[in-house]
Amino acid sequence: MDILFSNISKEYQVKKRQDNPFLNFFNREYESKQALKNVSFQIKKGEIIGYIGPNGAGKSTTIKIMTGILKPSSGKCCILGVDPMENRIKFVKKVGVVFGNRSNLLWDLPVIDSIHMMQKLYDIPQETFSTNFKELTEMMDIKNLLHMPVRLLSLGQRMRCEIIVSLLHNPEILFLDEPTLGLDARSKIAVHQFIKKINEKRSITVILTTHDMNDIEALTNRVIIIGKGSKLFDGQFKAIKDKYKKIKKIQLEINQVEQITSITNQIKQQFSPDYVTVIANEIVIEIRDETHEFEEFIKYISKIKAIGNYQIQSLNIEEIIARYYSELDI
Amino acid sequence: MYRGVFIYRIKQLWQYKISLTSSLPLYLIRGFLTISILLAFNTLSLQNNQGKELVNYIWIQTCFAPFVSAWIIDSDLNNIIKTGNIAYEYLKPIDLYWAWFIRLVSQRLLTGIISSIPLLLLINFLPVPYALKLQLSQEKLILFIVAISLALILNTVLSLLVYISVFHTFSITGSLLIFGSIMEFLGGLVIPFSLFPENMKKVLNLLPFKYGAAYPFQLLNENELSMASLIGVISQLIWIIIIIVIGKIWLESNIKHIVVQGG
Numbered sequence: 001m002d003i004l005f006s007n008i009s010k011e012y013q014v015k016k017r018q019d020n021p022f023l024n025f026f027n028r029e030y031e032s033k034q035a036l037k038n039v040s041f042q043i044k045k046g047e048i049i050g051y052i053g054p055n056g057a058g059k060s061t062t063i064k065i066m067t068g069i070l071k072p073s074s075g076k077c078c079i080l081g082v083d084p085m086e087n088r089i090k091f092v093k094k095v096g097v098v099f100g101n102r103s104n105l106l107w108d109l110p111v112i113d114s115i116h117m118m119q120k121l122y123d124i125p126q127e128t129f130s131t132n133f134k135e136l137t138e139m140m141d142i143k144n145l146l147h148m149p150v151r152l153l154s155l156g157q158r159m160r161c162e163i164i165v166s167l168l169h170n171p172e173i174l175f176l177d178e179p180t181l182g183l184d185a186r187s188k189i190a191v192h193q194f195i196k197k198i199n200e201k202r203s204i205t206v207i208l209t210t211h212d213m214n215d216i217e218a219l220t221n222r223v224i225i226i227g228k229g230s231k232l233f234d235g236q237f238k239a240i241k242d243k244y245k246k247i248k249k250i251q252l253e254i255n256q257v258e259q260i261t262s263i264t265n266q267i268k269q270q271f272s273p274d275y276v277t278v279i280a281n282e283i284v285i286e287i288r289d290e291t292h293e294f295e296e297f298i299k300y301i302s303k304i305k306a307i308g309n310y311q312i313q314s315l316n317i318e319e320i321i322a323r324y325y326s327e328l329d330i
Numbered sequence: 331m332y333r334g335v336f337i338y339r340i341k342q343l344w345q346y347k348i349s350l351t352s353s354l355p356l357y358l359i360r361g362f363l364t365i366s367i368l369l370a371f372n373t374l375s376l377q378n379n380q381g382k383e384l385v386n387y388i389w390i391q392t393c394f395a396p397f398v399s400a401w402i403i404d405s406d407l408n409n410i411i412k413t414g415n416i417a418y419e420y421l422k423p424i425d426l427y428w429a430w431f432i433r434l435v436s437q438r439l440l441t442g443i444i445s446s447i448p449l450l451l452l453i454n455f456l457p458v459p460y461a462l463k464l465q466l467s468q469e470k471l472i473l474f475i476v477a478i479s480l481a482l483i484l485n486t487v488l489s490l491l492v493y494i495s496v497f498h499t500f501s502i503t504g505s506l507l508i509f510g511s512i513m514e515f516l517g518g519l520v521i522p523f524s525l526f527p528e529n530m531k532k533v534l535n536l537l538p539f540k541y542g543a544a545y546p547f548q549l550l551n552e553n554e555l556s557m558a559s560l561i562g563v564i565s566q567l568i569w570i571i572i573i574i575v576i577g578k579i580w581l582e583s584n585i586k587h588i589v590v591q592g593g
């Protein structure tokens with residue numbers, strides 16, 4: 001087991017702020033805020049895990065605990081056989097971390113300088129460094145960025161470099177906290193392909209938090225969902241998708257706008273749709289494809305002249321996860 | 331490992347070499363003004379030894395200002411602590427205290443070397459009341475180099491305390507406003523040490539600040555090196571150790587309940 005997380009809870013102590021900065025300095029009054037409640041899971045070597053949940057769920061808090069930046073209030077965290085809070089210097093040589101909202105590069109120097117600095121800081125032997133450097137820069141296709149100052153890079157270019165820098169020392173686990181934050185579709189795909197390749201090549205364990213379900217679809221089978229600090233799901237992502245597979249979304253375009261209300265009412269009476277909305281000249285309906293109702297419904301709409309055009313879709317992945325979050329009440 | 335911190339910090343600062351060298355004339359003017367004011371207020375005759383010593387003191391202080399001033403600010407480090415980027419610092423296989431120490435020493439060293447120390451070449455040749463006139467023996471020079479280096483280290487570890495306090499105050503300027511002013515005043519940077527009343531000098535001898543500033547400057551004015559001069563070096567060493575211990579313990583305790591901001 002690479003990662004053992006057992007009954008971890010975390011309470012943040014938030015200082016009650018005083019208006020006076022001088023009093024603030026000496027202020028010792030705290031309120032506590034529970035960010036994680038009894039979270040447990042295990043992750044095997046070489047797995048890619050999607051760690052997801054709504055804003056403020058406790059994802060970054062979990063990553064910080066796993067990387068030894070934060071001490072859990074209770075519970076036991078064991079990464080690669082050690083407690084990340086103990087023997088920090090030895091521990092950090094075995095893991096790579098990327099925080100999508102922060103930068104680990106030297107802001108006003110060329111990227112290559114950051115890379116060489118990491119070589120020095122991590123004491124990476126020249127040979128390992130050269131092969132690694134060559135392999136990573138080729139895979140990520142950043143050769144032409146190496147001599148640009150970091151401050152001139154676009155977000156996507158910078159993120160590619162951040163990921164490279166976190167892998168130079170051959171870590172056994174890679175933690176990625178929202179690595180695709182703010183990237184365009186193409187950069188995201190580049191990052192996906194890279195993570196997949198590096199996972200296959202080095203069988204490196206990857207923990208990924210994200211709000212973009214395409215990341216999850218592209219990279220992981222197993223997801224862990226947390227909400228309000230508790231673990232709510234741990235299993236195949238497919239299981240969640242299957243749960244909503246049956247729901248069909250039908251968009252009807254109405255030619256005669258006057259009839260839109262009567263059609264809506266008819267549909268509501270004859271069928272039992274999960275959900276009906278009207279936007280301009282469109283009606284959007286959701287029906288479960290379980291009983292004959294769905295077939296009946298299709299027959300029904302093909303008969304009505306006022307309906308010019310219709311489209312049948314399954315829920316997309318973002319919709320599915322939004323539903324699932326609502327269902328879990330998080 | 332720490333060499334990496336040093337090299338790339340220097341490289342980073344080297345980007346600002348132009349603005350650093352352009353403060354050379356500013357330091358020169360500052361030296362002139364300070365001397366003029368002091369001479370006017372003290373109405374010292376120039377034959378007077380005290381007057382000459384004062385002029386030397388001011389020049390040495392000016393030339394080594396980046397080594398001794400409390401106001402050499404590493405705003406990157408301030409941001410690292412304040413914004414939570416310390417997470418990344420903490421994930422590197424280096425001791426935070428020493429990594430930050432190297433950062434700050436490199437900055438003071440580089441700033442000194444290119445923005446004020448070159449003045450030493452010039453101020454020997456100024457017209458009489460303003461010129462730096464030192465009688466240097468070899469031993470005195472060696473002792474001065476030791477003392478100013480130790481002063482650099484002492485001031486750096488003192489300023490590290492200020493950076494560590496940013497965990498609580500969230501602003502380096504806020505912290506410096508209090509601590510920096512005290513440090514500079516008690517160290518003899520605002521008013522030359524020799525002008526303090528005797529009683530006060532006795533008290534200041536017991537505090538670390540003088541050993542980071544006034545002590546090495548006064549050394550150059552002494553006619554003969556005495557036991558007292560050597561004791562100064564020992565005091566520097568003792569203070570350096572004490573302050574490192576305090577800084578490490580304080581940083582450690584902050585890190586223990588380190589709460590990395592944002593995420």
Ligand SMILES: Nc1ncnc2c1ncn2[C@@H]1O[C@H](COP(=O)(O)OP(=O)(O)OP(=O)(O)O)[C@@H](O)[C@H]1O
Pocket residue numbers: 012013014033034035053054055056057058059060061062589590591592593
């Ligand atoms: N340093 C802190 N002090 C106090 N409370 C905090 C601190 N950091 C996080 N929290 C709180 O803990 C909870 C979990 O925060 P966390 O950053 O782990 O969320 P997250 O799942 O990463 O959210 P997001 O998707 O928005 O990044 C939030 O309610 C947040 O307000």
Ligand SMILES: [Mg+2]
Pocket residue numbers: 059060061177593
């Ligand atoms: Mg987060």
